[in-house]
Amino acid sequence: MLASFSWLDWSIVLAYVVAASVIGLLCRRYIRSLADFVVAGRGVSAFLGVATLSGTEIGLVTVMYFAEFGFKNGFSALSVAVLAGVSMVFVGASGFMIAGLRRSGAMTLAEYYQIRYSPGARLLGGIIIAVAGILNMGVFLKVGALFLQKISAMPDIINLVDPISGDLIASLPVINLIMTALLILVLAYTFVGGMVSVVITDYLQFVVLSAGIALGTFYALTNHTVGGFDGIVRAVSEIRGEPGFNPFTTEIIGESFVGLGIIFIIWQAMHWLGTSNWQTYALRTTSVTTPGVARQMYVFTGLTFFGRATIPMLWGMAALAYFAHAGGLESFQGSKGLAAMPSFLAEVLPWGALGLLTAGMIAAFMSTHDSYLLAWSAVICQDIIGPVARMFGRDLSDRVRVIITRILILIIGLFVLWWSLWYQPTATIWGYLAVTGTMYIAGAMMVLSFGLYWRRASVGGAYAALILGCVPGLAYIILGILVTTGMVSKLPHNAEAWTGLISYPLALAGMIGGSLIWPRRDGPVAPAVPTDIPPRMPQPREPEAESLQTIPLESTPEPQGDAPASPERDLLTRDTDTEQEPQRDN
Amino acid sequence: MTTEHWIAFWRYLLYGSIGLYFVIAVAVAIGAAFDVGKLLRLLTSFDDAPKPPSP
Numbered sequence: 001m002l003a004s005f006s007w008l009d010w011s012i013v014l015a016y017v018v019a020a021s022v023i024g025l026l027c028r029r030y031i032r033s034l035a036d037f038v039v040a041g042r043g044v045s046a047f048l049g050v051a052t053l054s055g056t057e058i059g060l061v062t063v064m065y066f067a068e069f070g071f072k073n074g075f076s077a078l079s080v081a082v083l084a085g086v087s088m089v090f091v092g093a094s095g096f097m098i099a100g101l102r103r104s105g106a107m108t109l110a111e112y113y114q115i116r117y118s119p120g121a122r123l124l125g126g127i128i129i130a131v132a133g134i135l136n137m138g139v140f141l142k143v144g145a146l147f148l149q150k151i152s153a154m155p156d157i158i159n160l161v162d163p164i165s166g167d168l169i170a171s172l173p174v175i176n177l178i179m180t181a182l183l184i185l186v187l188a189y190t191f192v193g194g195m196v197s198v199v200i201t202d203y204l205q206f207v208v209l210s211a212g213i214a215l216g217t218f219y220a221l222t223n224h225t226v227g228g229f230d231g232i233v234r235a236v237s238e239i240r241g242e243p244g245f246n247p248f249t250t251e252i253i254g255e256s257f258v259g260l261g262i263i264f265i266i267w268q269a270m271h272w273l274g275t276s277n278w279q280t281y282a283l284r285t286t287s288v289t290t291p292g293v294a295r296q297m298y299v300f301t302g303l304t305f306f307g308r309a310t311i312p313m314l315w316g317m318a319a320l321a322y323f324a325h326a327g328g329l330e331s332f333q334g335s336k337g338l339a340a341m342p343s344f345l346a347e348v349l350p351w352g353a354l355g356l357l358t359a360g361m362i363a364a365f366m367s368t369h370d371s372y373l374l375a376w377s378a379v380i381c382q383d384i385i386g387p388v389a390r391m392f393g394r395d396l397s398d399r400v401r402v403i404i405t406r407i408l409i410l411i412i413g414l415f416v417l418w419w420s421l422w423y424q425p426t427a428t429i430w431g432y433l434a435v436t437g438t439m440y441i442a443g444a445m446m447v448l449s450f451g452l453y454w455r456r457a458s459v460g461g462a463y464a465a466l467i468l469g470c471v472p473g474l475a476y477i478i479l480g481i482l483v484t485t486g487m488v489s490k491l492p493h494n495a496e497a498w499t500g501l502i503s504y505p506l507a508l509a510g511m512i513g514g515s516l517i518w519p520r521r522d523g524p525v526a527p528a529v530p531t532d533i534p535p536r537m538p539q540p541r542e543p544e545a546e547s548l549q550t551i552p553l554e555s556t557p558e559p560q561g562d563a564p565a566s567p568e569r570d571l572l573t574r575d576t577d578t579e580q581e582p583q584r585d586n
Numbered sequence: 587m588t589t590e591h592w593i594a595f596w597r598y599l600l601y602g603s604i605g606l607y608f609v610i611a612v613a614v615a616i617g618a619a620f621d622v623g624k625l626l627r628l629l630t631s632f633d634d635a636p637k638p639p640s641p
Contacts, residue, residue, distance in 0.1 A: 075592065075593070075596040078596055078599055078600065081599070081603065082599065085603070206611070206614070206615065207615050210608070210611040210612075210615065213607075214608060217604060229597060229600075233593055237589075242589065245589050245592040245593060245596070246587070246589070246592055300610060300614070303606055303607075303610055304606075304607050304610050304611065304614075306599075306602075306603035306606060306607065307603045307604055307606060307607025307608075308607070310599065310600050310603040310604065311603075311604060311607065314600060314604070
C-alpha cells in the first residue's frame with residue numbers, strides 16, 4: 001500500500017508544512033504584549049473568528065474521533081452533530097454566557113471567576129481547567145500520528161540495522177517517531193508566534209482543510225465498493241442493526257455494546273450547551289472585538305459544526321461499508337476501529353488527492369494543537385502562577401508572563417507526548433475526550449451562567465460547583481489508569497455516559513446548594529463585571545506593559561451591600577448589542 | 587419512528603449539513619482574507635502612531 005502515497009503527495013504535504021511554519025515564525029514580529037500573545041490584541045473580527053474557531057475545532061483529532069464514532073455507531077452517531085450544531089447556534093443567537101464573558105474583559109474563564117467571585121475561585125478554577133484540558137489533549141498526538149501512519153501506509157516498526165555487521169540495533173515504533181515529529185513542528189511556531197500566529201495559520205489551515213474535506217467526501221460517496229448512501233445504509237443495517245439508525249436504542253451484539261441510548265443523548269445535550277466554556281472557545285470569545293461579534297462567530301461556527309461532525313462520521317460509515325463489502329472488517333474490531341477511516345481513505349483516494357487531504361489533516365492537527373497548547377499554558381500562567389505569585393507579593397511583568405507561557409507550552413507538549421505513549425483509552429476516543437471535557441465544563445457552565453444570571457451566586461457555590469462537577473470525570477480517569485496498568489480488567493458498558501450525565505446535576509446542586517448554605521456576606525447584588533474593554537488604540541511603542549489590556553483585577557471593585565449596580569455593570573439588564581466597534585487605523 | 591423514517595432524516599441531515607458547511611467555508615474563506623489584513627494592520631498600528639513629545 002506504500003505505493004499509493006506517491007512523491008506528489010509527499011511534496012504537497014511538505015510544501016504545506018513549510019509554508020505554515022514560515023508564516024507562524026513571521027508572526028513573531030507582531031507580538032509585543034501578553035494580550036497580543038494570548039488574545040491577538042483583541043482584534044479578531046467575525047469572519048476571522050469563524051475561520052479560527054472552526055480551524056481550531058475541526059482538528060485531525062476531531063476528524064478521527066468522529067469517524068471512529070460513525071464507524072462504531074452508524075447513523076446514530078449523527079445525533080451528536082445535531083446536538084453540537086443546535087447548541088452552538090442557540091448560544092450564538094441568545095448570547096447565553098458568551099456575551100457576558102466577553103463584556104467582563106477577562107482574558108481567560110478563570111479570570112472571570114476572580115472578577116465575579118474571588119481569587120480563590122480563580123485559582124481552583126484555573127487548576128481544574130488546566131488539569132482537564134491537558135488530560136483532554138493527552139491523546140491528540142497518538143490519534144494524529146495513527147492517522148498519518150495509516151494514510152501513508154507506513155510500517156508499524158522501523159528496524160535499525162548495523163550497516164557493517166548487519167545486526168539489528170533497535171526496533172523503533174513508527175507511531176512514536178511521528179508523534180515526536182508532530183510535537184516538534186507544532187511547538188516550534190506556537191512557542192514563537194503565540195495567538196497571532198495561531199489566528200493567521202488557522203485561517204490558512206481552514207482553507208486547506210476545507211479543500212481536503214471536499215476531496216475526501218467526494219471519494220467516500222462515489223467509491224464503487226462503498227456504494228454511495230444506499231451502500232452505507234445496507235452495511236450499517238447488516239452490522240450495527242437497529243441501534244445504527246435509532247440513537248435512543250442500545251443492544252449487546254456478541255460482547256460489544258452497540259448504540260448510544262437516552263443516557264448518552266441527555267449527557268451530550270448538556271455537554272454541548274456548556275461547550276462555549278471550553279477554554280479554546282472562551283479564548284476566541286475573549287479575542288474578538290465586541291460581544292456582538294462573539295455572537296455572530298458562534299452562530300456561523302455552529303452552522304459549520306453540523307458538517308464538522310457529519311462529514312467525518314460519513315467517512316467512518318463509508319469505511320464500515322467499504323470493508324464490509326470488500327472484506328477485512330475484522331481488522332478493525334474494538335479499539336482498532338480508530339484506524340478504519342485513514343486505512344479506507346488510503347485505499348480509495350488517488351495520487352495528489354491523498355497528499356492534499358493529508359496536508360489538510362496536518363493543517364487541522366497543527367491548528368488544534370497550537371491553540372490548545374496556548375490555551376492551557378495561558379490558563380496556568382494567568383490563573384495559577386500569576387495569582388500565587390501575587391499572594392507572595394510578587395507582580396509578574398508582561399514580559400515575564402510571556403516567557404512563562406512559552407516555557408509552559410514546552411512542558412505541556414512534553415507531558416502530552418508522554419501521556420500519548422503511556423495511557424490507553426478504555427472506550428472510544430470521543431468518550432475519553434467528552435469525559436475529560438465534562439470534568440471542567442460541568443462546573444464552569446454553572447459558575448459562569450449563575451455568575452452572570454443569578455444575583456445570589458456566591459463563592460461557596462462556585463467552589464462546590466467546580467469540585468462536584470470535576471469529581472466523576474476524575475474518578476473515570478483514575479479507573480482508566482487502573483485499566484492501563486492492568487489492576488482493573490475493564491470499565492462497565494456506557495461508563496462514559498453515566499460519568500458525564502451525573503457531573504452536571506452534581507455541579508448544579510453544588511452551585512445552588514453552596515450559594516444557599518454559604519450566601520454572599522454582602523447580600524444579593526448585581527454580578528460584578530467591569531464595563532467593556534476599550535477598543536485598542538494606536539499607542540507609542542515604548543511602554544510595553546501598558547499595551548496589555550487586562551483589567552487590573554485586584555482593583556476591580558466588588559459591589560457592596562444592596563446598592564443597585566450601575567447600568568453599565570449590570571449584565572441582567574444590559575442589551576448585548578450595544579457595544580461599539582473599535583476604532584482602527586486603516 | 588421506524589427505521590425508514592430515521593434513514594430519511596439522516597439522509598437530509600447529512601446532505602444538508604455537508605452543503606451548508608461548504609457554503610459557509612467559501613464565504614468565510616473570502617471574508618476572512620480581508621480580516622487577516624485588517625488584523626495585521628491593527629497590530630502594526632504601534633509603528634504608525636505618533637510618538638509622544640520628548641521632554
